[in-house]
Amino acid sequence: MDEIEFGTDGWRDTLDVFTEPRVRMVGQAVASYLEDEGKGGEPLAIGYDARETSRGFAEELAHVLTSNGHDVYLPKRDCPTPLVAHAIVDRDLAGALVVTASHNPPEYNGVKFIPEDGAPALPEVTEAIEDRLQTPQKAPEEEWGTTHEVDFAVPHEEHCLDLLDHPDLSGLTVVYDAMHGSGRGVTDAILEEAGAEVIRERCERDPDFGGTPPEPDRANLQGLALAVDEHDADLGIANDGDADRIAVVTPDRGYLDENFFFAALYDYLLEDDSGPAVRTVSTTFLIDRIAEAHGEEVHETPVGFKWVAEAMGEHDALVGGEESGGFSMRGHVREKDGVLMGLVAATMAAERDIDARVDALLDEHGEFHQDKVSVDCPDDRKAHVLVELADRLPDEVAGKEVVRVNEADGFKVLLEDGSWLLVRPSGTEPKMRVYAEAGSEDRVDDLLDAGRDLVEPLV
The missing domain is CATH 3.30.310.50 (Alpha-D-phosphohexomutase, C-terminal domain)
Structure with missing residues (x-):
């Protein structure tokens, strides 16, 4: 039990520590927590990323939860974390567990709990789960729940297209880099559904991520920048391993600093809507300058999207984000979503060159x-x-x-x-x-x- 500790975004560790017995203990702790919260036996989702061990860990969690009386919805294949968060709200579930180590190397894995509102769990929830860690228990077999294999992708895609009023991306060329992670066949699919021409990079499942951790930073996206240039594309988009974060490559700048993407995103959303922004302490003050120019406020939080999500709910924020590439927006679940943001980035680019938008913001507000x-x-x-x-x-x-x-x-x-x-x-x-x-x-x-x-x- 001492090895299991929920940090900024769940429990992650190397596979010598992140073992099946400990994962089953987490599953039992979640079942016990839900029972104490009056949600015993209510259905849950379990998601998992593209790592070699993730499906097996997800099945172990499903067994623990069904033997505690919960029905479980399990995707047929690895899928992005934000699809699981959306499924909670879409299916009116008690919450979800996701097996993922996000951008960490393949020798890691992790698990996190997402509550019934689809937003990241706050410390009082994760602490309550840690307090209930124990060897799995079983209800009488006649009270066991059932595991259902389902597709989380289609409902999420429909929701995202509806949220953006079905954008027309015809004529736009996008290079999409899944980094061998769970965004493959999801982010690229929604871009094509909206009419974009999509050129795929690293869109085959590889549990070792091609030898590079699925971290969409400047150093790991040089190939994407070259592909954008080679194909004369309008935009490059990448997701991390579980596709809850986004990185953008533009024709002029190459890798676009996530702070600049956030600024362009907020500026774009303010064209047709209003509302404050939420950002972490590590995120650019350029967001504050844009808000001030529009008579809006900015709410600053500690690092960690759970704090961003909490503040978005408290202040009815138009957008929330962090400099590491995690963003969400009003009308969506309050969980960072690299799939939705891929569609938003392409929609922005179809209407106005993102480099030009960033240049205009820097001309107006100064260099950052x-x-x-x-x-x-x-x-x-x-x-x-x-x-x-x-x-x-x-x-x-x-x-x-x-x-x-x-x-x-x-x-x-x-x-x-x-x-x-x-x-x-x-x-x-x-x-x-x-x-x-x-x-x-x-x-x-x-x-x-x-x-x-x-x-x-x-x-």
């Missing part, structure tokens, strides 16, 4: 540059680093005076020139993260150097 680095830090040292850092925060960073410190998630130091530096513990890896944003790349580099110099002596 952001980057981050990581400092190795054992998990049991993270709290110590934060305690020590609280006593050592300087009055000046990289030559500029500190005007405010935000402690919502680690320490975010806001400086007199409008730049900022953020230090926070990673929720998924033994690292401290250091982020910076400023008006030039050189200034960002100076801030990151200063942040690293603050953190490294404390680890």
